[in-house]
Amino acid sequence: MANRVLVATRKGLFDIRQRDPGNWAIHDRHFLGEPVGMVLQDPYDKTLYASLELGHFGTKLHRSDDDGMHWEEVSVPSYASIDGDDAPSLKMIWSMEVGAPGTLWAGTLPGGLFRSTDRGATWEMMRSLWDDPLRKQWVGGGYDEPGIHSICVDPRDANRIVIAVSCGGVWLSEDNGSSWRTATKGLWADYMPPGQKENPAIQDPHRVVQCRDAPDNFWMQHHNGIFRSTDGCVEWGQVSAHPSSFGFTVAVHPQQPDTAWFVPAVKDEKRYPVDGKLIVTRTQDGGKTFPSFATGLPQQESYDLVYRHSLAVDERGEYLAMGSTTGNLWISENGGEAWREVSNHLPPVYAVRFIKD
């Protein structure tokens, strides 16, 4: 039973545990005062990884072999192999996922995808993606430089990887990262000039998730709305939610591909909950309807924004965790229908993850 959530924040990593049903609390804290951008548990060996975005000293990656009692700094992805004037350097680890057993993936700013097969001791850049001419069209979205925020490794075949980029579209590899092609058919960007609305390389998928037990099913919160693919990203179709289809995050039920959760916000330059009321929408019919849920969430003067990685669902699809830019953290134990606050005064939340004991 999933009863732990790791919460990466601007001022530390928090280990949240369920004491009793409906009762969650901060159990432990790590890296207090340091910005923790992303956290990951390797489900195969239970290793924890936490990336620190040190404002002065750059991105650092820490690894714990004993469930957070001790942490060791390991290597970070490097752009040293890319030369030329104004050569790039690592700005941030925006996403981390486990692929095949023993394989870590890291999506970074300014746009490199990296793989490690030695638990973070060394990293290899996916050069074919970086060298793709379309990659040069990527632009910043969320940050000044483009970044890879979503990495979906197919549970049936770890060689099949889908990544999403703000702003650089969706890319698919079927050979463990050796070659890549865009997978954006059906996506469109309302805000682009005529002739550019369907350009694969400028799409801004804010977040893409894949259904674990039905992996041809993907959900996307795009800058331009909500999209879904049921055929392994061959094609995307747009659906509409009330009160808004704008947002940053999405979570998909691990077993039910028609079920996904979103956190709507005002579109799009003024980002806060519609009418200052924070809600979560959930579809259970593949996007035909989106009932919204407000129980336990602030219904007046809420300016909480939930970033890309700050909504998570557990492996059974029952518990959800959600953290906001204003330091609120909520847990739902009934599929998002009702929420209970865990803290109102955490630092700004960057990522939440359910992990196994």
Add this chain to the structure above:
Amino acid sequence: MANIVCAQRFGDVGPLEPAAYQGETVQDVLDAAAMDYPRLKNYVLDDQGRVRKHVAIFVGGAMQPRETVLDNSLGPKDEIYIMQALSGG
């Protein structure tokens, strides 16, 4: 030979008390210190070997331009002081 010392914020990443290392330039001394402090260069320099934007290096008590400081020639009494720029909240 020159002394190198880091601000407290570096913790165990670099020498917090003046430590002497051989070298004719700041880069040389940093390379030498990195033999004892293998994480130091990754904190001071980015992955292209440039001084990080929010790191300041003083030589002989004067802050040096980050674009050229690594090539600064050092006198025998010079001390290299590395600190984080003051920013953030």
